[in-house]
Amino acid sequence: MTSILVTGATGHLGRLAIDALLARGVAPADIAALVRDRAKADDLAERGIDVRVGSFEDPASLDAALAGIDRLLFISGSEVGQRVAQHQNVVDAAVRAGVELVAYTSIVRADTSPLGLADEHRATEQALADSGLPHALLRNSWYIENYTAQVPQHLEHGVVLGAAGEGRVSAATRADYAEAAAAVITSEDQAGQVYELGGDSAFTLGEYAAALSEQSGTPVAYRDLSVQDYAAALVGAGVPEGYAQALASGDDGLKHGALLVETGDLSRLIGRPTTPLADALRSALA
Template identity: 70%
Template sequence: MTTYLVTGATGQLGHLAIDALLARGVQPGHVAALVRDPGKAADLAARGIDVRVGDYDDPASLDAALVGIDRLLFVSASEVGNRAVQHQNVIDAAVRAGVELLAYTSITRADISPLALAAEHKVTEEALAASGLPTVVLRNGWYLENYTAQVPVQLEHGVVLGAAGDGRISAATRADYAEAAALTLVEDGHAGAVYELGGDESFTLAKYAAELARRSGTAVAHRDLPEAEFAAALVGAGLPEGYAALLAASDTSIKEGALLIETGDLSRLLGRPTTSLGAALDEALVETRVAASPSA
Protein backbone atom coordinates (compact mmCIF):
# COMPACT_ATOMS: atom_id res chain seq x y z
CA MET A 1 0.00 0.00 0.00
CA THR A 2 1.17 3.50 -0.84
CA THR A 3 2.19 5.66 2.10
CA TYR A 4 1.74 9.43 1.95
CA LEU A 5 3.34 12.22 3.95
CA VAL A 6 2.09 15.81 4.13
CA THR A 7 4.48 18.48 5.38
CA GLY A 8 3.26 21.53 7.26
CA ALA A 9 0.42 19.35 8.48
CA THR A 10 -0.68 21.62 11.32
CA GLY A 11 -0.97 24.55 8.93
CA GLN A 12 -4.23 25.31 7.21
CA LEU A 13 -3.36 23.97 3.75
CA GLY A 14 -1.57 20.86 5.01
CA HIS A 15 -4.39 19.97 7.38
CA LEU A 16 -6.94 20.30 4.57
CA ALA A 17 -4.78 18.14 2.31
CA ILE A 18 -4.86 15.36 4.90
CA ASP A 19 -8.65 15.70 5.03
CA ALA A 20 -8.72 15.41 1.24
CA LEU A 21 -6.55 12.28 1.22
CA LEU A 22 -8.87 10.61 3.71
CA ALA A 23 -11.90 11.70 1.67
CA ARG A 24 -10.35 9.96 -1.34
CA GLY A 25 -10.30 6.70 0.58
CA VAL A 26 -6.71 6.63 1.81
CA GLN A 27 -6.65 4.86 5.16
CA PRO A 28 -5.36 6.91 8.10
CA GLY A 29 -2.62 4.37 8.76
CA HIS A 30 -1.15 5.15 5.35
CA VAL A 31 -1.03 8.93 5.94
CA ALA A 32 1.79 10.60 7.84
CA ALA A 33 1.92 14.21 8.99
CA LEU A 34 5.17 16.14 9.32
CA VAL A 35 4.95 18.63 12.19
CA ARG A 36 7.39 20.64 14.27
CA ASP A 37 5.23 20.54 17.40
CA PRO A 38 3.36 17.27 17.97
CA GLY A 39 1.32 18.99 20.66
CA LYS A 40 -0.48 20.86 17.89
CA ALA A 41 -1.30 17.62 16.05
CA ALA A 42 -3.35 15.85 18.70
CA ASP A 43 -6.43 15.88 16.48
CA LEU A 44 -4.50 14.21 13.67
CA ALA A 45 -3.11 11.54 15.97
CA ALA A 46 -6.62 10.90 17.30
CA ARG A 47 -7.74 10.12 13.74
CA GLY A 48 -5.01 7.52 13.31
CA ILE A 49 -2.60 9.70 11.34
CA ASP A 50 1.08 8.89 11.84
CA VAL A 51 2.45 12.12 13.32
CA ARG A 52 6.16 12.53 12.62
CA VAL A 53 8.32 15.30 14.03
CA GLY A 54 10.56 17.13 11.59
CA ASP A 55 11.91 20.58 10.83
CA TYR A 56 12.89 22.03 7.47
CA ASP A 57 16.04 23.37 9.14
CA ASP A 58 17.05 19.94 10.49
CA PRO A 59 18.06 17.46 7.74
CA ALA A 60 18.44 14.56 10.17
CA SER A 61 14.85 14.99 11.37
CA LEU A 62 13.66 15.02 7.76
CA ASP A 63 15.54 11.79 7.02
CA ALA A 64 13.83 10.12 9.96
CA ALA A 65 10.41 11.46 9.01
CA LEU A 66 10.63 10.27 5.40
CA VAL A 67 11.42 6.63 6.16
CA GLY A 68 8.94 4.42 4.31
CA ILE A 69 7.23 7.30 2.48
CA ASP A 70 6.20 6.74 -1.14
CA ARG A 71 4.46 9.98 -2.06
CA LEU A 72 5.12 13.38 -0.52
CA LEU A 73 3.09 16.58 -0.48
CA PHE A 74 5.69 19.25 0.14
CA VAL A 75 3.93 22.37 1.41
CA SER A 76 6.25 25.34 0.98
CA ALA A 77 7.70 26.95 4.09
CA SER A 78 6.35 30.23 5.44
CA GLU A 79 9.61 31.92 6.44
CA VAL A 80 10.19 34.23 3.49
CA GLY A 81 13.92 34.74 3.00
CA ASN A 82 14.87 31.35 4.47
CA ARG A 83 12.91 29.11 2.15
CA ALA A 84 15.52 28.32 -0.50
CA VAL A 85 17.76 26.54 2.02
CA GLN A 86 14.85 24.95 3.86
CA HIS A 87 13.32 23.65 0.65
CA GLN A 88 16.64 22.24 -0.52
CA ASN A 89 16.84 20.31 2.74
CA VAL A 90 13.45 18.70 2.06
CA ILE A 91 14.36 17.88 -1.54
CA ASP A 92 17.66 16.30 -0.51
CA ALA A 93 15.92 14.22 2.15
CA ALA A 94 13.31 13.06 -0.38
CA VAL A 95 16.09 11.97 -2.74
CA ARG A 96 17.82 10.03 0.03
CA ALA A 97 14.51 8.40 1.01
CA GLY A 98 13.76 7.32 -2.56
CA VAL A 99 10.38 9.05 -2.63
CA GLU A 100 8.55 7.98 -5.79
CA LEU A 101 6.55 11.21 -6.24
CA LEU A 102 6.81 14.70 -4.75
CA ALA A 103 4.12 17.35 -5.20
CA TYR A 104 5.26 20.88 -4.35
CA THR A 105 3.08 23.91 -3.62
CA SER A 106 4.58 26.74 -5.65
CA ILE A 107 3.14 30.05 -6.87
CA THR A 108 1.56 31.30 -10.08
CA ARG A 109 4.02 31.39 -13.01
CA ALA A 110 6.95 31.07 -10.59
CA ASP A 111 9.49 31.03 -13.39
CA ILE A 112 8.51 34.46 -14.76
CA SER A 113 6.38 36.09 -12.07
CA PRO A 114 7.14 39.67 -10.97
CA LEU A 115 5.87 38.83 -7.49
CA ALA A 116 8.63 39.10 -4.89
CA LEU A 117 7.20 35.97 -3.27
CA ALA A 118 7.97 34.00 -6.43
CA ALA A 119 11.77 34.19 -6.24
CA GLU A 120 12.24 31.39 -3.71
CA HIS A 121 9.66 29.24 -5.47
CA LYS A 122 11.59 29.63 -8.74
CA VAL A 123 14.78 28.48 -7.02
CA THR A 124 12.91 25.54 -5.49
CA GLU A 125 11.42 24.48 -8.82
CA GLU A 126 14.92 24.55 -10.33
CA ALA A 127 16.21 22.42 -7.44
CA LEU A 128 13.41 19.92 -7.97
CA ALA A 129 14.23 19.68 -11.67
CA ALA A 130 17.88 19.06 -10.84
CA SER A 131 17.07 16.43 -8.21
CA GLY A 132 15.81 13.80 -10.62
CA LEU A 133 12.74 13.22 -8.45
CA PRO A 134 9.39 12.62 -10.18
CA THR A 135 7.51 15.79 -9.31
CA VAL A 136 4.23 17.62 -9.68
CA VAL A 137 4.46 21.39 -9.45
CA LEU A 138 1.30 22.97 -8.05
CA ARG A 139 1.52 26.67 -8.84
CA ASN A 140 -1.19 27.93 -6.50
CA GLY A 141 -2.70 31.37 -6.94
CA TRP A 142 -3.95 33.56 -4.11
CA TYR A 143 -6.26 32.14 -1.47
CA LEU A 144 -9.78 33.57 -1.36
CA GLU A 145 -9.25 33.55 2.40
CA ASN A 146 -6.61 36.27 1.95
CA TYR A 147 -9.62 38.54 1.49
CA THR A 148 -12.53 36.82 3.19
CA ALA A 149 -10.62 36.48 6.47
CA GLN A 150 -10.75 40.28 6.60
CA VAL A 151 -14.56 40.44 6.28
CA PRO A 152 -15.16 41.57 9.90
CA VAL A 153 -12.74 44.48 9.50
CA GLN A 154 -14.04 45.30 6.02
CA LEU A 155 -17.60 45.47 7.35
CA GLU A 156 -16.59 47.47 10.41
CA HIS A 157 -14.84 50.16 8.37
CA GLY A 158 -16.95 49.89 5.23
CA VAL A 159 -13.92 49.73 2.98
CA VAL A 160 -11.69 47.30 1.11
CA LEU A 161 -8.23 48.80 0.75
CA GLY A 162 -5.69 47.84 -1.88
CA ALA A 163 -3.24 48.99 -4.50
CA ALA A 164 -4.21 46.54 -7.25
CA GLY A 165 -6.25 48.95 -9.37
CA ASP A 166 -8.33 47.02 -11.90
CA GLY A 167 -6.06 43.98 -11.74
CA ARG A 168 -7.96 40.71 -11.76
CA ILE A 169 -7.37 37.99 -9.19
CA SER A 170 -8.10 34.33 -9.89
CA ALA A 171 -8.26 33.22 -6.27
CA ALA A 172 -9.52 29.89 -4.95
CA THR A 173 -10.14 28.48 -1.49
CA ARG A 174 -7.48 26.62 0.44
CA ALA A 175 -9.78 23.60 0.39
CA ASP A 176 -9.84 23.60 -3.42
CA TYR A 177 -6.05 23.78 -3.65
CA ALA A 178 -5.69 21.08 -0.98
CA GLU A 179 -8.09 18.74 -2.76
CA ALA A 180 -6.21 19.20 -6.04
CA ALA A 181 -2.91 18.46 -4.30
CA ALA A 182 -4.29 15.25 -2.79
CA LEU A 183 -5.65 14.16 -6.16
CA THR A 184 -2.26 14.51 -7.84
CA LEU A 185 -0.78 12.16 -5.24
CA VAL A 186 -3.56 9.56 -5.18
CA GLU A 187 -4.10 9.41 -8.94
CA ASP A 188 -1.41 8.22 -11.32
CA GLY A 189 -0.29 10.18 -14.37
CA HIS A 190 0.61 13.53 -12.84
CA ALA A 191 4.39 13.13 -12.60
CA GLY A 192 6.14 15.81 -14.62
CA ALA A 193 3.13 18.12 -14.69
CA VAL A 194 3.23 21.83 -13.90
CA TYR A 195 -0.24 23.09 -13.05
CA GLU A 196 -1.21 26.77 -12.97
CA LEU A 197 -4.00 26.75 -10.41
CA GLY A 198 -6.58 29.42 -9.74
CA GLY A 199 -10.29 30.01 -9.43
CA ASP A 200 -12.59 29.86 -12.43
CA GLU A 201 -13.92 33.34 -11.64
CA SER A 202 -11.49 36.26 -11.55
CA PHE A 203 -12.41 39.49 -9.79
CA THR A 204 -11.10 42.97 -9.11
CA LEU A 205 -11.04 44.37 -5.60
CA ALA A 206 -13.85 46.70 -6.64
CA LYS A 207 -15.96 43.69 -7.62
CA TYR A 208 -15.03 41.99 -4.36
CA ALA A 209 -16.19 45.02 -2.35
CA ALA A 210 -19.44 45.25 -4.32
CA GLU A 211 -20.17 41.56 -3.82
CA LEU A 212 -19.47 41.81 -0.10
CA ALA A 213 -21.80 44.81 0.15
CA ARG A 214 -24.56 43.01 -1.74
CA ARG A 215 -24.37 39.83 0.30
CA SER A 216 -23.95 41.50 3.70
CA GLY A 217 -26.42 44.35 3.22
CA THR A 218 -23.71 46.71 4.50
CA ALA A 219 -22.18 49.58 2.56
CA VAL A 220 -18.63 48.58 1.56
CA ALA A 221 -16.51 50.55 -0.91
CA HIS A 222 -13.21 49.82 -2.59
CA ARG A 223 -10.46 52.38 -2.06
CA ASP A 224 -7.43 52.08 -4.32
CA LEU A 225 -4.24 53.58 -2.88
CA PRO A 226 -0.72 54.19 -4.15
CA GLU A 227 1.57 51.34 -3.15
CA ALA A 228 3.37 53.32 -0.43
CA GLU A 229 0.11 54.49 1.14
CA PHE A 230 -1.28 50.97 1.14
CA ALA A 231 1.88 49.70 2.83
CA ALA A 232 1.55 52.43 5.46
CA ALA A 233 -2.09 51.47 6.04
CA LEU A 234 -1.06 47.85 6.58
CA VAL A 235 1.60 48.92 9.07
CA GLY A 236 -1.07 50.99 10.82
CA ALA A 237 -3.19 47.85 11.04
CA GLY A 238 -0.38 46.09 12.88
CA LEU A 239 1.64 44.34 10.17
CA PRO A 240 5.46 44.44 10.29
CA GLU A 241 6.93 46.94 7.86
CA GLY A 242 8.73 44.37 5.72
CA TYR A 243 5.66 42.18 5.33
CA ALA A 244 3.44 45.20 4.65
CA ALA A 245 5.80 46.33 1.90
CA LEU A 246 5.76 42.84 0.39
CA LEU A 247 1.95 42.74 0.32
CA ALA A 248 1.70 46.22 -1.16
CA ALA A 249 4.21 45.33 -3.86
CA SER A 250 2.17 42.19 -4.58
CA ASP A 251 -0.87 44.37 -5.20
CA THR A 252 1.09 46.39 -7.73
CA SER A 253 1.97 43.14 -9.49
CA ILE A 254 -1.70 42.16 -9.45
CA LYS A 255 -2.42 45.40 -11.28
CA GLU A 256 -0.05 44.13 -13.98
CA GLY A 257 -1.83 40.77 -14.28
CA ALA A 258 0.38 38.62 -12.06
CA LEU A 259 -2.53 36.72 -10.48
CA LEU A 260 -4.86 36.31 -13.45
CA ILE A 261 -4.95 32.58 -14.21
CA GLU A 262 -7.04 31.34 -17.12
CA THR A 263 -5.77 27.79 -17.62
CA GLY A 264 -8.73 26.02 -16.02
CA ASP A 265 -6.24 23.57 -14.49
CA LEU A 266 -7.78 23.65 -11.03
CA SER A 267 -11.35 22.89 -12.04
CA ARG A 268 -10.12 20.16 -14.43
CA LEU A 269 -8.20 18.48 -11.62
CA LEU A 270 -11.17 18.76 -9.27
CA GLY A 271 -13.68 17.60 -11.87
CA ARG A 272 -15.99 20.43 -10.81
CA PRO A 273 -16.11 24.23 -10.76
CA THR A 274 -13.94 25.93 -8.18
CA THR A 275 -15.61 27.50 -5.14
CA SER A 276 -17.05 30.85 -6.16
CA LEU A 277 -16.32 34.21 -4.58
CA GLY A 278 -19.98 34.45 -3.56
CA ALA A 279 -19.92 31.10 -1.79
CA ALA A 280 -16.70 32.00 0.02
CA LEU A 281 -18.16 35.33 1.12
CA ASP A 282 -21.35 33.68 2.35
CA GLU A 283 -19.30 31.30 4.49
CA ALA A 284 -17.21 34.17 5.86
CA LEU A 285 -20.35 36.14 6.70
CA VAL A 286 -21.81 33.19 8.61
CA GLU A 287 -18.57 32.86 10.58
CA THR A 288 -18.56 36.60 11.26
CA ARG A 289 -22.12 36.54 12.59
CA VAL A 290 -21.43 33.48 14.75
CA ALA A 291 -18.31 35.11 16.21
CA ALA A 292 -20.29 38.27 16.98
CA SER A 293 -23.20 36.49 18.63
CA PRO A 294 -23.48 36.74 22.45
CA SER A 295 -23.22 32.98 22.87
CA ALA A 296 -20.04 32.66 20.79
Protein backbone atom coordinates in the same frame (compact mmCIF):
# COMPACT_ATOMS: atom_id res chain seq x y z
CA MET B 1 -0.16 0.53 -0.41
CA THR B 2 1.35 3.92 -1.06
CA SER B 3 2.44 6.01 1.91
CA ILE B 4 2.09 9.79 1.60
CA LEU B 5 3.79 12.39 3.78
CA VAL B 6 2.14 15.81 4.04
CA THR B 7 4.36 18.65 5.25
CA GLY B 8 2.94 21.60 7.17
CA ALA B 9 0.21 19.26 8.31
CA THR B 10 -1.12 21.45 11.11
CA GLY B 11 -1.35 24.51 8.85
CA HIS B 12 -4.55 25.57 7.10
CA LEU B 13 -3.69 23.96 3.75
CA GLY B 14 -2.05 20.88 5.26
CA ARG B 15 -5.09 19.95 7.36
CA LEU B 16 -7.38 20.41 4.37
CA ALA B 17 -5.08 18.28 2.22
CA ILE B 18 -5.30 15.47 4.77
CA ASP B 19 -9.08 15.81 4.77
CA ALA B 20 -9.02 15.61 0.97
CA LEU B 21 -6.80 12.50 0.99
CA LEU B 22 -9.15 10.77 3.41
CA ALA B 23 -12.13 11.79 1.25
CA ARG B 24 -10.41 10.16 -1.71
CA GLY B 25 -10.27 6.89 0.21
CA VAL B 26 -6.64 6.94 1.34
CA ALA B 27 -6.42 4.95 4.58
CA PRO B 28 -5.32 6.97 7.63
CA ALA B 29 -2.49 4.49 8.18
CA ASP B 30 -1.11 5.39 4.72
CA ILE B 31 -0.90 9.12 5.57
CA ALA B 32 1.95 10.61 7.56
CA ALA B 33 1.90 14.20 8.84
CA LEU B 34 5.06 16.25 9.32
CA VAL B 35 4.56 18.69 12.20
CA ARG B 36 6.80 20.84 14.37
CA ASP B 37 4.67 20.54 17.49
CA ARG B 38 3.08 17.18 18.25
CA ALA B 39 0.66 18.79 20.71
CA LYS B 40 -0.97 20.63 17.81
CA ALA B 41 -1.54 17.34 15.98
CA ASP B 42 -3.45 15.36 18.61
CA ASP B 43 -6.57 15.47 16.44
CA LEU B 44 -4.63 14.00 13.51
CA ALA B 45 -3.28 11.19 15.65
CA GLU B 46 -6.79 10.45 16.90
CA ARG B 47 -7.87 9.97 13.27
CA GLY B 48 -5.15 7.35 12.77
CA ILE B 49 -2.69 9.60 10.94
CA ASP B 50 1.00 8.82 11.53
CA VAL B 51 2.29 12.03 13.14
CA ARG B 52 6.01 12.64 12.62
CA VAL B 53 7.81 15.53 14.31
CA GLY B 54 10.41 17.40 12.31
CA SER B 55 11.54 20.72 10.96
CA PHE B 56 12.70 22.03 7.59
CA GLU B 57 15.83 23.27 9.39
CA ASP B 58 16.72 19.82 10.75
CA PRO B 59 17.87 17.37 8.04
CA ALA B 60 18.05 14.45 10.47
CA SER B 61 14.41 14.97 11.44
CA LEU B 62 13.47 15.08 7.76
CA ASP B 63 15.27 11.80 7.15
CA ALA B 64 13.28 10.20 9.97
CA ALA B 65 10.02 11.71 8.73
CA LEU B 66 10.55 10.42 5.19
CA ALA B 67 11.47 6.88 6.21
CA GLY B 68 9.22 4.47 4.32
CA ILE B 69 7.47 7.25 2.40
CA ASP B 70 6.59 6.77 -1.27
CA ARG B 71 5.07 10.16 -2.09
CA LEU B 72 5.61 13.64 -0.65
CA LEU B 73 3.03 16.42 -0.67
CA PHE B 74 5.47 19.26 -0.14
CA ILE B 75 3.55 22.28 1.12
CA SER B 76 5.82 25.29 0.96
CA GLY B 77 7.04 26.73 4.25
CA SER B 78 5.64 29.94 5.72
CA GLU B 79 8.89 31.64 6.73
CA VAL B 80 9.39 34.03 3.84
CA GLY B 81 13.08 34.80 3.44
CA GLN B 82 14.17 31.48 4.92
CA ARG B 83 12.59 29.11 2.45
CA VAL B 84 15.37 28.56 -0.09
CA ALA B 85 17.61 26.78 2.42
CA GLN B 86 14.68 25.12 4.20
CA HIS B 87 13.20 23.76 0.98
CA GLN B 88 16.60 22.55 -0.21
CA ASN B 89 16.78 20.46 2.97
CA VAL B 90 13.44 18.87 2.11
CA VAL B 91 14.49 18.14 -1.46
CA ASP B 92 17.79 16.62 -0.32
CA ALA B 93 16.02 14.42 2.24
CA ALA B 94 13.52 13.27 -0.39
CA VAL B 95 16.43 12.26 -2.63
CA ARG B 96 18.02 10.28 0.23
CA ALA B 97 14.69 8.60 0.94
CA GLY B 98 14.13 7.63 -2.69
CA VAL B 99 10.70 9.27 -2.82
CA GLU B 100 8.79 8.22 -5.95
CA LEU B 101 6.88 11.49 -6.45
CA VAL B 102 6.94 15.00 -4.97
CA ALA B 103 4.06 17.43 -5.46
CA TYR B 104 5.15 20.96 -4.51
CA THR B 105 2.84 23.90 -3.82
CA SER B 106 4.36 26.80 -5.75
CA ILE B 107 2.98 30.11 -7.06
CA VAL B 108 1.30 30.77 -10.39
CA ARG B 109 3.80 31.03 -13.28
CA ALA B 110 6.69 30.90 -10.81
CA ASP B 111 9.22 30.75 -13.64
CA THR B 112 8.21 34.17 -15.03
CA SER B 113 6.31 35.86 -12.18
CA PRO B 114 7.36 39.42 -11.25
CA LEU B 115 6.14 38.92 -7.67
CA GLY B 116 8.81 39.04 -4.98
CA LEU B 117 7.13 36.05 -3.33
CA ALA B 118 7.91 34.00 -6.45
CA ASP B 119 11.69 34.10 -5.94
CA GLU B 120 11.82 31.35 -3.31
CA HIS B 121 9.33 29.21 -5.24
CA ARG B 122 11.42 29.59 -8.40
CA ALA B 123 14.51 28.47 -6.46
CA THR B 124 12.64 25.47 -5.06
CA GLU B 125 11.37 24.46 -8.48
CA GLN B 126 14.97 24.62 -9.71
CA ALA B 127 16.15 22.52 -6.76
CA LEU B 128 13.55 19.88 -7.63
CA ALA B 129 14.62 19.93 -11.29
CA ASP B 130 18.29 19.60 -10.34
CA SER B 131 17.56 16.75 -7.90
CA GLY B 132 16.21 14.38 -10.52
CA LEU B 133 13.22 13.60 -8.29
CA PRO B 134 10.00 12.85 -10.17
CA HIS B 135 7.83 15.84 -9.31
CA ALA B 136 4.72 17.82 -10.16
CA LEU B 137 4.26 21.55 -9.61
CA LEU B 138 1.05 22.90 -8.09
CA ARG B 139 1.32 26.59 -8.92
CA ASN B 140 -1.38 28.24 -6.82
CA SER B 141 -2.81 31.71 -7.30
CA TRP B 142 -4.08 33.62 -4.21
CA TYR B 143 -6.32 32.12 -1.55
CA ILE B 144 -9.77 33.70 -1.30
CA GLU B 145 -9.09 33.56 2.45
CA ASN B 146 -6.44 36.26 1.95
CA TYR B 147 -9.47 38.54 1.60
CA THR B 148 -12.24 36.85 3.58
CA ALA B 149 -10.03 36.67 6.70
CA GLN B 150 -10.24 40.48 6.74
CA VAL B 151 -14.05 40.64 6.49
CA PRO B 152 -14.52 41.96 10.07
CA GLN B 153 -12.15 44.88 9.39
CA HIS B 154 -13.71 45.55 5.99
CA LEU B 155 -17.17 45.73 7.55
CA GLU B 156 -16.00 47.81 10.51
CA HIS B 157 -14.38 50.47 8.34
CA GLY B 158 -16.60 50.11 5.26
CA VAL B 159 -13.58 50.00 3.01
CA VAL B 160 -11.24 47.53 1.31
CA LEU B 161 -7.79 49.01 0.80
CA GLY B 162 -5.44 47.88 -1.94
CA ALA B 163 -3.16 48.87 -4.78
CA ALA B 164 -4.50 46.51 -7.44
CA GLY B 165 -6.43 48.94 -9.63
CA GLU B 166 -8.67 47.00 -12.02
CA GLY B 167 -6.43 43.93 -11.93
CA ARG B 168 -8.23 40.60 -11.68
CA VAL B 169 -7.24 37.85 -9.27
CA SER B 170 -8.09 34.18 -9.83
CA ALA B 171 -8.43 33.43 -6.14
CA ALA B 172 -9.74 30.07 -4.94
CA THR B 173 -10.39 28.59 -1.53
CA ARG B 174 -7.72 26.66 0.32
CA ALA B 175 -10.06 23.67 0.24
CA ASP B 176 -10.14 23.77 -3.58
CA TYR B 177 -6.32 23.86 -3.75
CA ALA B 178 -6.12 21.07 -1.15
CA GLU B 179 -8.43 18.86 -3.21
CA ALA B 180 -6.25 19.43 -6.26
CA ALA B 181 -3.12 18.53 -4.32
CA ALA B 182 -4.73 15.32 -3.08
CA ALA B 183 -5.79 14.45 -6.62
CA VAL B 184 -2.27 14.88 -7.97
CA ILE B 185 -0.38 13.08 -5.20
CA THR B 186 -2.70 10.05 -5.44
CA SER B 187 -2.67 9.80 -9.26
CA GLU B 188 -0.34 8.08 -11.68
CA ASP B 189 1.76 9.70 -14.43
CA GLN B 190 2.16 13.01 -12.60
CA ALA B 191 5.94 13.40 -12.90
CA GLY B 192 6.70 16.46 -15.03
CA GLN B 193 3.21 17.93 -14.78
CA VAL B 194 2.90 21.68 -14.16
CA TYR B 195 -0.50 22.95 -13.06
CA GLU B 196 -1.38 26.66 -13.11
CA LEU B 197 -4.15 26.77 -10.52
CA GLY B 198 -6.75 29.44 -9.84
CA GLY B 199 -10.46 30.05 -9.43
CA ASP B 200 -12.81 29.84 -12.40
CA SER B 201 -14.09 33.40 -11.97
CA ALA B 202 -11.46 36.10 -11.47
CA PHE B 203 -12.51 39.32 -9.75
CA THR B 204 -11.20 42.82 -9.09
CA LEU B 205 -10.96 44.14 -5.55
CA GLY B 206 -13.77 46.52 -6.45
CA GLU B 207 -15.91 43.51 -7.35
CA TYR B 208 -14.87 41.85 -4.09
CA ALA B 209 -16.04 44.91 -2.13
CA ALA B 210 -19.34 44.92 -4.04
CA ALA B 211 -19.88 41.22 -3.37
CA LEU B 212 -19.15 41.72 0.32
CA SER B 213 -21.65 44.60 0.41
CA GLU B 214 -24.28 42.40 -1.20
CA GLN B 215 -23.72 39.40 1.07
CA SER B 216 -23.44 41.39 4.30
CA GLY B 217 -25.95 44.18 3.70
CA THR B 218 -23.26 46.65 4.81
CA PRO B 219 -21.89 49.16 2.28
CA VAL B 220 -18.20 48.47 1.58
CA ALA B 221 -16.14 50.35 -1.01
CA TYR B 222 -12.76 49.64 -2.57
CA ARG B 223 -10.15 52.39 -2.16
CA ASP B 224 -7.23 52.13 -4.56
CA LEU B 225 -3.92 53.44 -3.21
CA SER B 226 -0.38 53.68 -4.52
CA VAL B 227 1.86 50.76 -3.62
CA GLN B 228 3.74 52.97 -1.15
CA ASP B 229 0.58 54.29 0.52
CA TYR B 230 -0.92 50.81 0.76
CA ALA B 231 2.25 49.46 2.39
CA ALA B 232 2.19 52.37 4.84
CA ALA B 233 -1.47 51.68 5.65
CA LEU B 234 -0.67 48.05 6.35
CA VAL B 235 2.20 49.00 8.65
CA GLY B 236 -0.15 51.40 10.40
CA ALA B 237 -2.56 48.51 10.95
CA GLY B 238 0.18 46.50 12.64
CA VAL B 239 1.49 44.43 9.73
CA PRO B 240 5.29 43.96 9.95
CA GLU B 241 7.19 46.16 7.49
CA GLY B 242 8.62 43.35 5.36
CA TYR B 243 5.30 41.54 5.04
CA ALA B 244 3.50 44.82 4.33
CA GLN B 245 5.90 45.50 1.45
CA ALA B 246 5.35 41.97 0.11
CA LEU B 247 1.55 42.36 0.22
CA ALA B 248 1.69 45.76 -1.49
CA SER B 249 4.04 44.35 -4.13
CA GLY B 250 1.58 41.47 -4.58
CA ASP B 251 -1.20 43.95 -5.33
CA ASP B 252 1.02 45.65 -7.89
CA GLY B 253 1.57 42.28 -9.55
CA LEU B 254 -2.17 41.57 -9.38
CA LYS B 255 -2.78 44.91 -11.12
CA HIS B 256 -0.64 43.74 -14.04
CA GLY B 257 -2.09 40.23 -14.37
CA ALA B 258 0.39 38.22 -12.31
CA LEU B 259 -2.37 36.39 -10.41
CA LEU B 260 -4.80 35.84 -13.28
CA VAL B 261 -5.15 32.17 -14.29
CA GLU B 262 -7.28 31.03 -17.22
CA THR B 263 -6.12 27.43 -17.67
CA GLY B 264 -9.06 25.67 -15.99
CA ASP B 265 -6.53 23.31 -14.38
CA LEU B 266 -8.00 23.63 -10.88
CA SER B 267 -11.60 22.80 -11.75
CA ARG B 268 -10.43 19.91 -13.96
CA LEU B 269 -8.34 18.43 -11.15
CA ILE B 270 -11.12 18.65 -8.57
CA GLY B 271 -13.84 17.55 -10.99
CA ARG B 272 -16.18 20.46 -10.27
CA PRO B 273 -16.34 24.25 -10.57
CA THR B 274 -14.21 26.11 -8.05
CA THR B 275 -15.94 27.69 -5.04
CA PRO B 276 -17.59 31.01 -6.05
CA LEU B 277 -16.61 34.19 -4.23
CA ALA B 278 -20.20 34.64 -3.00
CA ASP B 279 -20.14 31.20 -1.35
CA ALA B 280 -16.77 31.92 0.30
CA LEU B 281 -18.11 35.24 1.61
CA ARG B 282 -21.24 33.58 2.98
CA SER B 283 -19.05 31.09 4.86
CA ALA B 284 -16.87 33.88 6.25
CA LEU B 285 -19.89 35.91 7.35
CA ALA B 286 -21.42 32.85 9.04
